[in-house]
Amino acid sequence: MFAIKGSLKLNNREATLRAKHAGLRLVVFNMGLSLRDQRYGRVKLSDSKVINELKKLLTNHVKKQPGFAWMNQVSSRVYQKALIDLKDAFHRYRSSKWAHPTFASRRDGQSFTVDSSNPLVVLNAGNTIKIPTVGTFPGHEPLECGWVSQTFTLSKEGSRWFVSFCVDAERKEVQQTKESVGIDLGIKAFATMSKNQVFDPLKPLKQGKTKLAIQGQASKQVKGSKNQRQTYNKMTRIHSRIFGIRKDLLHKLTTPTVKSFKLIKIEDLKVKGMMANHKLGLAISDLGFYEFRRQLEYKCKMYGASLVLVDQWFPSSLTC
Numbered sequence: 001m002f003a004i005k006g007s008l009k010l011n012n013r014e015a016t017l018r019a020k021h022a023g024l025r026l027v028v029f030n031m032g033l034s035l036r037d038q039r040y041g042r043v044k045l046s047d048s049k050v051i052n053e054l055k056k057l058l059t060n061h062v063k064k065q066p067g068f069a070w071m072n073q074v075s076s077r078v079y080q081k082a083l084i085d086l087k088d089a090f091h092r093y094r095s096s097k098w099a100h101p102t103f104a105s106r107r108d109g110q111s112f113t114v115d116s117s118n119p120l121v122v123l124n125a126g127n128t129i130k131i132p133t134v135g136t137f138p139g140h141e142p143l144e145c146g147w148v149s150q151t152f153t154l155s156k157e158g159s160r161w162f163v164s165f166c167v168d169a170e171r172k173e174v175q176q177t178k179e180s181v182g183i184d185l186g187i188k189a190f191a192t193m194s195k196n197q198v199f200d201p202l203k204p205l206k207q208g209k210t211k212l213a214i215q216g217q218a219s220k221q222v223k224g225s226k227n228q229r230q231t232y233n234k235m236t237r238i239h240s241r242i243f244g245i246r247k248d249l250l251h252k253l254t255t256p257t258v259k260s261f262k263l264i265k266i267e268d269l270k271v272k273g274m275m276a277n278h279k280l281g282l283a284i285s286d287l288g289f290y291e292f293r294r295q296l297e298y299k300c301k302m303y304g305a306s307l308v309l310v311d312q313w314f315p316s317s318l319t320c
Helices: 012-040 047-062 066-073 076-094 211-220 226-260 281-287 289-303
Strands: 002-007 111-115 126-131 135-143 151-157 160-167 178-185 191-193 261-267 306-310
Touching: 002 135, 012 047, 012 066, 012 076, 012 111, 012 151, 047 076, 076 111, 178 226, 211 226, 226 261, 226 289, 261 289, 281 289, 289 306
Parallel strands: 178 261, 261 306
Antiparallel strands: 002 160, 111 151, 126 135, 151 160, 178 191
């Protein structure tokens, strides 16, 4: 089972409708949490029984109110999944694994999940993807037929919408042609390999600092005004682009490395401690040392390679 994430091509009308779906998920979750606390306080009760009562209350009374008529314009699967998420949140709270659920905020991001009534959904080959109860949308990358999924999560990053789902497929085996490689991470040269390969850093945050100067404008604008929302939207798009540039570089570096070498050695860097340095902290966070290691760890498991963490005091920079 593998997770797939791809971007969708949406026009303004479709993007607005997706935002309504995300808003429905947020409103139902917060409304259910508020009603639950008002009726039962913080007493640990049976999750299924309480959520079923909340579902009846929201369906028979709240959705019929004139101010909530817009709820009937979007998929009912989103409405049901929001209550399931609330149920899972209280289940974790009741098992003492998590704190009491808190209200969701739009600042946490816009996303929603839908699932199919059928146990399996077969995806057809092509650039379009059919999402149950939501619609069919073109994507930026073609899909292969035969992939199967039941649950789809749509999320907004910057001004673009993405869909994530799991597929039941087997990954093709990759035969690594080389034995081992050592990788030394740095600021001037992002990655220096023992095979005399050097990869220069992109530093997308440093490059985007000029555009991020608009952050000062938001604090001076009227809180909640249209101008402030537009400024925040611009900031979100800029940060999304910075994140995308960094992520693209890391994927293009880690994937070929894992496919080529059977054994990969990197330093066991304490990134959190390194970022405490006020002179180098911003540069280190801009490069993405931790994300580089995270990608290597899960890709090594996927492609059958081995990852060895070398002691941080080992003179790897001099060796490379």
